[in-house]
Amino acid sequence: MLHPAEHRALRELHATARQLESHWAKLARRLDDDLLAEGADEAHELLVELRSRVGEEHDLHGQPAAQAVGARLAGARGVSDLLLERNQAFRTALLDLQHVTTLLGYLAALARTRGDTALATWETGWETRLRAFEERGRAAAVALGADPDAAIAPADESRVGRAGARLGVAFGTLGEAIDHSPIGRMARRRST
Incomplete structure (x- = not known):
C-alpha cells in the first residue's frame, strides 16, 4: 500500500510530466528545436508507463484531475513564453524537466522506504534517463550563448x-x- 506522501507525489508526477510533455511540444514548434521535441516524446512515454505501472497496480490515476492541472500549468508557461527571448524560454523549460527528475528521485526514495524495490528501480531508471536528457538540455542552453543575436530573438516569432x-x-x-x-x-x- 502506498504511503500518503508517495500517493501525492505520484499524482504530482502525472501533472508535472503532462506539463513537461505539453510545454516542450509547444516550445519545440516555436523554436524549431529537436531536443525539446524529443523531450516531449520522453515525457509522453513516461506518462504511458506511469499509467500502466502505477495506475493499474495501485489504482492511482492521473486523469482527469492531475493531468488537467498539468495541462493548465503548461498553458500558463506557453503564454509566458510569449514574453521571453529564445534563451530565456529554453532555460525556463529546463526547469520543467528538473522538477520531474527531482520528483522521480524523491519517489524512488519513498518506494525504497516502503520496501517496493521494483517501483523504486523503475523510478530510478526514469530519473537516470531524464537526468542524462537534462544534461543535454543544459549544454544546449549554454550553447545558445555562442550566437547572442539569435539568443535574444523572441521565443515566438x-x-x-x-x-x-x-x-x-x-x-x-x-x-x-x-x-x-x-x-x-x-x-x-x-x-x-
Whole structure:
C-alpha cells in the first residue's frame, strides 16, 4: 500500500510530466528545436508507463484531475513564453524537466522506504534517463550563448510574440533605470 506522501507525489508526477510533455511540444514548434521535441516524446512515454505501472497496480490515476492541472500549468508557461527571448524560454523549460527528475528521485526514495524495490528501480531508471536528457538540455542552453543575436530573438516569432519580447525588454530597461537611479542606490544601501 502506498504511503500518503508517495500517493501525492505520484499524482504530482502525472501533472508535472503532462506539463513537461505539453510545454516542450509547444516550445519545440516555436523554436524549431529537436531536443525539446524529443523531450516531449520522453515525457509522453513516461506518462504511458506511469499509467500502466502505477495506475493499474495501485489504482492511482492521473486523469482527469492531475493531468488537467498539468495541462493548465503548461498553458500558463506557453503564454509566458510569449514574453521571453529564445534563451530565456529554453532555460525556463529546463526547469520543467528538473522538477520531474527531482520528483522521480524523491519517489524512488519513498518506494525504497516502503520496501517496493521494483517501483523504486523503475523510478530510478526514469530519473537516470531524464537526468542524462537534462544534461543535454543544459549544454544546449549554454550553447545558445555562442550566437547572442539569435539568443535574444523572441521565443515566438508571431506578432504577439515579438510584441511580448519588446515588452520584456522594456521592463528590463525600466528595472535597470531604477537600479541606477538615486532611489535604487538608496535602496541598495539600506539592504546592506
